Amino acid sequence: MCPNSCNVTAIVETVAGVKMVRRIGPGAPDTPQSQGGVCLKAQAGVQLLYDPDRLKTPVRKRTDGSWETLEWPVALTAAAAGLNKIRTDYGAIDNSNGGSSLVQFLFRRMGGGGAFYTQFMNEYGSLNQVGAPPICDGAKVVGFWLGLGFGRLMRDQANSTYTLLVGRSEFEAPRFRLAACREIVEMQKADGKLAVIDPRYTYSASKANLWLGIRPGTDLQLLLTLCRIILDHSLTEDARVPGAAIVWETDPWADRLFIETHAANLGLLRDELYKDATTYTAANAATVCAVPAADITALATEFAGRDTTGGERRTGHRPVADTTSGLARWSHAEDTCWALLSLNALMGSIGTIGGLTRIFEAALGSWTFGTPALPPAGPLRLHQQAGWRHTQPDSFRHSKRPARCPP
């Protein structure tokens, strides 16, 4: 129902001799996804379960357009025959040397339980598998790939002290982690700051310490302007010298920023920012984005944790900028997401505590459908293997070389 995979409890009771789920309650408080909370949509899952229109048996469409109900063995046999016929007719299966079936699978989910779909398709013989991410935030994944060489990053909200959400309505749609909402409000209680960039005055914007209601579609201008202001005033993590004189391609700074495979992209960023003297100034961005120039400058300095006079970065300042579909569904959003990643890079907020960290994913290993016994579970649950503890301040395992984190 939802990719967040929150931990929930099903309260079961027996009605007329039949066990039924009475309602969905919150799960264990030590799970990183939900931390003992549960949203209204998960609770409404009971309504889906007992909806009179929910399909409980396989159905097949007849030639006249009507539907016939099938028994499971009949349906599975028919589906297997159909898949085999497709493979025989169209799929030259050769997964060796990168070859694959011509059959392409489009399906809902690739992570979590989707691993079983992936395994099934692997065994069927097709590596051509496309899940839902291109629909939701494919551009974000691609943009991050351009900068880092891998795409799946999650922000370490629990340890951030300044969070910038760009086109991301965290409180209305807490994608990926329900617990991030609680962590944001607790960050604000601990004198942290939330900034929101969104054309609409959303619930998230109402909770923000600073909201920039920009003109729709001008995010790239704003993000690059923030980068330029940060460079112009030496506000980067290490207060680099400003301007086009920065040589990222050859000095070790790119490596410090954990830009592993595309270090030259920071050079591209510099070339774009300093192509002329006016495009990425706060005044020009104010005109393009329809927000006050003072607010843009204030956001840049607050995000950097310094003032424009070149003061010291605030102690313990851990800024992070994040987005999701609000950016990723625009045309050419790869550029915008890459600019957002660059903004994080200038702050040293990639692969660090309170910054963007790599997602850990379960691997099925050598398990196949031919050997249905699952591999023995490890002594720890997956999030515990990743180093997460309820009392531990850092919620994810951090590596200074995130591309080399173990799978």
Added chain:
Amino acid sequence: MSTKYMLFDKQRCFGCNACVVACQQEYGLPAQIRFNRVELDFKGLTGPTRADLDLEFKPMVCVQCTTAPCLNVCPVGAISRGAGDLVLTDRRKCIGCRLCTTSTGCPHGMRSMDSYGKAVKCDFCEDRGETEPYCVKTCPAKARQLVTQVAAPTGTMLPNTNGAAGAKVYYVNIPIPTP
């Protein structure tokens, strides 16, 4: 005497309504009946620019008034004061006259009629024998707490129905838990 107090933290609440649905699921309520709700206090522009928009989330339940009008309007004495100084409704005595659901019976509009024609409202899950109401258990932001104590909490008390002191619901600051 120990009294039960419901505490809300408006800074934590982000209007997800999980509390509302948790209550509805537990009590089998239809969508239109809500024992608790999250009010949106949209003040609009409070200054010259768009950045001066102001929206606040205000969780709300029956405040368990000390001088409860519902208790006085009930013609059959189905409403009484129970343990923890809470206002409780006895379903067996309720005749479904709806007087307590009028603006006279409850100016806060926190009373409803269920599908059996009985008057219902929030009683902090007292009838379920739970230490924590379901809305408290559910809240993803931990914006709610139920405490039983003698002294009144430190915070802003929600107004009693007659404007006087005596409600059991407070807006407070719920601090970050220490690890």
